Amino acid sequence: MAKNLVIVESPAKAKTIEKFLGKEYTVTSSFGHIADLPSKELGVDVDKGFAPKYVVDKEKKALVSKLQGLANKAETIWLASDEDREGEAISWHLAETLKLDQQKVKRIVFNSITKSAIQKAIENPRSINYDLVNAQQARRILDRLVGYELSPVLWKKIKPGLSAGRVQSVAVRLIVEREREIEEFAPESSFKVSAAFTTGQGSGFAAKLLDTFQSEAEAVAFLEAVKGADFQVESLDKKPAKKSPAAPFTTSTLQQEASRKLYFSVSRTMQVAQRLYEAGLITYMRTDSTNLSGEAIAAAKSAIIQQYGEEYHQVRQYKSKSKGAQEAHEAIRPTNMELQQPNLDRDQSRLYELIRTRTLASQMSDAKLERTNVKISNNKQGSRFSANGEVIVFDGFLKVYLEGKDEEDIEEQDGMLPAMQVGEALTAESITATQRFTRAPYRYTEASLVKKLEELGIGRPSTYAPTISTIQNRGYVEKGSVDGSDREYLQLTLEGDGIAKKTLTEKVGSDKGKLVPTDIGKIVNDFLVSHFATILDYNFTAKVEKDFDEIATGEEDWQQVLQEFYKDFHPNVIDVEENAERASGERVLGTDPKSGRQVAARLGRFGPMVQIGTAEEEEKPQFASLLPEQSIDTITFEEAMDLFKLPRKLGTYEGMEVEANVGRYGPYVRYGKKFVSLDEGESVFDVDFKRAAELIQAKEKADAPIATYEEKPVTKGKGRFGPYIKWDGIFINVPKKYDFDALSKEDIAELIEDKKKKEAEKRVREWPEEGIVLEKGRWGKLQLVKGRSRVPLAKTVDPETLTLEQAKELLASKTKSKKSK
Structure with a gap:
């Protein structure tokens, strides 16, 4: 057994580090945090100094046992998680949860995964920095308090299933306020x-x-x-x-530039950068710093002179705006300035080239x-x-x-x-x-929103990607x-x-790809701004970030910071929960000429809608959902009344009633139990029977079998990912090398057999009698499949020892989870 155990948070990172260390070192991964606040309760004892209750998730218990066993056998345990607050907390959780002997533990940090950086880190170990740990704890606990106390208020006062968050709610506020500026703008x-x-x-x-x-x-x-x-x-x-030239990349400037030049979303940028870092190709990608080390400046000089000549080189040192805990990092740069075209996939290659050229330019002469x-x-x-x-x-x-x-x-x-x-x-x-x-103000793109959040001092590099993903996933x-x-x-x-x-x-007025608030986003924002002005205040949110920075440098006590926040926040939550009126964003549009009842647009249980009548009246109100492009704020009385005409009966096609309506995916024509989407730009109110019949006939023609294979029909179509054929319930993409409009029997047989071969290679294990398969999914991740149910297999579960009973239990838990939601 190796004398040294190195624990990192990522398997890919472990794999790269293993190359640089000898046989005396075992490198393994914790797969991120091994302990966290519980998911189904607050997990914070407010009355005892905000003491957190950390638990090990059941999916990680096997991993913790494995790490415990490895630690017991090692003479020295090297905690090598990332060099930031989150990484420091991961190392602390490892030390606490595994009950590591402090005499055996050494904390090491590095901002690039290269042989020299790893060796230098091992030569200069330190102990766990509890100021950084406390800064991470303070952020985690404060955000938990905000989320767990505000969300139930939203469920009660607006709609079940909503959520609020310290940074996400402020981001939504920025987008809503920009939208209101645009709506109120009168061009001259x-x-x-x-x-x-x-x-x-x-x-x-x-x-x-x-x-x-x-x-x-x-x-x-x-x-x-x-x-x-x-x-x-x-x-x-x-x-x-x-x-x-501009300074080398920080996290936020990389996110902005990758959005402008590569059209990457913020989350995609961070995913690709993470892979480049773990492969040892770039320095740590979560940083506020524009600094370059002396080694990097010298390497850039050599590369510039070699490629372009002496006159193109100029040494530059950049000063960072931020003085947070991440200032100790370098800017994001290549670890090898001379490496121009590493063998990478397309996304990684493009992002790497962006980072390389930006770094080189930062050390070049003025134009x-x-x-x-x-x-x-x-x-x-x-x-x-x-x-x-x-x-x-x-x-x-x-x-x-x-x-x-x-x-x-x-x-x-x-x-x-x-x-x-x-x-x-x-x-x-x-x-x-x-x-x-x-011109009206521009709507935010992901890049310009990151820029604005950074200008206001809201959030930190590690929070921008999850914040922007969350506000979209929540439907705000x-x-x-x-x-x-x-x-x-x-x-x-x-x-x-x-x-x-x-x-x-x-x-x-183009909004393609821009961030547009939904009706629910506006209503939630208005409610929070009205009742929780402090939480939604830009200056307050920036001050909290500053408090976290001061905790990280030992200048502030984390429990005192939380106490100062909570003493006003909690009573406010109680007051709003007990006294505030429900919010629906209701907008009265007029009076129904037939019944004389009120017509209003508001948020309902299933989303934005219009309503004839009120709940107080003896006769039940009539409801109609808004079209995808309509909004509570802008719908007119005439548009609202048109919605009550849906579904529109168009006629009968081969004995089946045909109607036009609007659903989750937009306007459609239904005949029998089949649906045909209207083409882009077609209105559900204008389509007539003749046009509906054309769409139905085109769909029937497209759905008709083009061949049979093994006595089963083959059909073809065009979907989200391009042209495909369908056989035996399997969708098979048709590459460009085939003539999709004239597929031969040989082409079809080849496509099906290739697909069958790939499917067989994906299967790791199967239980045919139960119809359950364990297969490799996207990115090689293992998943259990039964019918249409797919459950990712946790990395801590050993696929070789997985039993049928365990597989059934995992699939059943997924079904239960869906039902409870």
């Missing part, structure tokens, strides 16, 4: 003038009038005034300028520019046109990297200008006045899917002596 129009000029040498360029006009009449008056005018260069100003400004006057009117040009004299860091921008930060880029001289005559080929509208926020709507604008063009007028259209 003005006319901006541009001109196409030509120099005496025939070179063309564009310029803008420095003045804007508030009305069409003013714009026309200006164009009339400059008819036949002579234009000339009044001034020509050239200035040297420079651009400096040198020459900026030119030209002012153009005329002999008939006092207004001046202006044009800006930019020439890159030396590209510097731009050779490898240019930082991306959010939509609201994008400005028109300066172009190139031809050679000109002061006093030179210019010809105006055309002058155009274009109507422009002031969703990704927008609307491309925008058309808006008309005017364009007036002076060419020669005539003014032409055109009406053009532009797309506005």
Whole structure:
């Protein structure tokens, strides 16, 4: 047995570290925390100094026994979890739960998984840092108190199954407030003038009038005034300028840039970065720091000089804004600056290249520019046109990297200008006045939300991804899917002596991929802001983060921080629970002309709806669910009354009644027990029987068997993941190498046999008599499958010793869990 036991929190991390240590070391994983607060109770004794009750989950008990056995046999136990508060707490839980002999325990930390970093860590062990542990405990307990006390209030006052959280609720507030700004925004129009000029040498360029006009009449008056005018260069100003590179990545800037350039969600960025870190390719990916070590700066210098030359290198040290516990880390960078294209999957490769080029650019020379400004006057009117040009004299860091921008930060880029001289005559080929509208604030993207949270000091690098995932999973926020709507604008063009007028259209209000609050998100937010203003206050949330930082540095007592918070919070919860009115977001729309009863939009048990009548009336109210694109805040009376016309009876098709309605996945046509979705843009209120019959016939044609194999029908279709064939209840994707529109019998046989072979390879064990299979699922994770039920197998369960009874129990527990929900 090895003398040394190294415990990390991740199996992938353990696998990489094993390569660097000799036979005297056994490296194993704790699979994250081995102990935590219980899931079905508060688990905090408020009256005894907020003492937490840590428990070992039943799925981890076998793992704890295994770790206990390994620890008992080892001479030295090295606790090597991550170098942050969460990692420190994992090491502490290991020491406490396994009852490790303090004489045998050594805590080691490293911010990259490389041989030199691991060896350096082993040469410089330390003890567990209880200040970091207490900071993690304080965060965990405070968030547990908020969640466990606020959520039941939401269940009682709004709707069962809701949740609240210290950071998630503030994130939702930001998104809701931005939405309200957009809803209340009234665009104002003005006319901006541009001109196409030509120099005496025939070179063309564009310029803008420095003045804007508030009305069409003013714009026309200006164009009339400059008819036949002579234009000339009044001034020509050239200035040297420079651009400096951005700092190396922190967690939040990596999340923002990966969103802008790679279109990754925040959670996807963190998952991919985690894999790069565990493979030893980048430094630790949860950090507030922009610092680079001397070793990294030297490596960057060598790589830059070797690849681009001495003139492209410039040593730079960046100062971090944050002074939290994660300041000790480096920025996120490659562990080997010379490694350009490691053998990785597509996502990892793209993120690695982003990190590599950003790190290199941070140690490169400024880009040198020459900026030119030209002012153009005329002999008939006092207004001046202006044009800006930019020439890159030396590209510097731009050779490898240019930082991306959010939509609201994008400005028109300066172009190139031809050679000109002061006093030179210019010809105006055309002058155009274009109507422009002031823009509403932009909805948040995941990247811009992270940026805003960081600006406000809310949350920390490790919280952004789970926060943004949680508010979407809870249904408070969703990704927008609307491309925008058309808006008309005017364009007036002076060419020669005539003014032409055109009406053009532009797309506005796109929310595709942006974060849009749902009705339930708005109602929950308004209720919390109204009754728990302190918890939802941006300054308060940022102060709590500062308190955690001070606990981490030993400047604050964690129990005192919790006491200060709880003494006002708890009485407020009790008061709201007992005295606050229920919230439904009700909005009265009008009166039903037939019955004279009130028509209102509100939140109901099953989501947003409209209602005719009230609960107080003797006659029961009528209800209708809102369409997916409709909102309680914006639905009109007419739209509400249309909803009571659903489902619409369209006719009879081959003896089956046909109706149009709206369901969970949008508008559809139903005939018998079959459903056909309407095409994008089609309205459930406009579809007629003729169109319904077309959709039904197209579906029947698509569903008709194209062949048989082993006496079972084969059908084909197109789904979420592309074209497929279906055989014996199995969906089989059809790769591009096949002609999907003309699949031969040989193609079908090949696709089915390949699928059968892959399915067989996935199966680890099976109990045919019970119809239960243990197979490898996505990413190689083991799962139990019976019919449509799928239950992931915990990593702590040994698949070799899994019994049929245990398999049945796991599947049954999943079914029970679903029913209870």
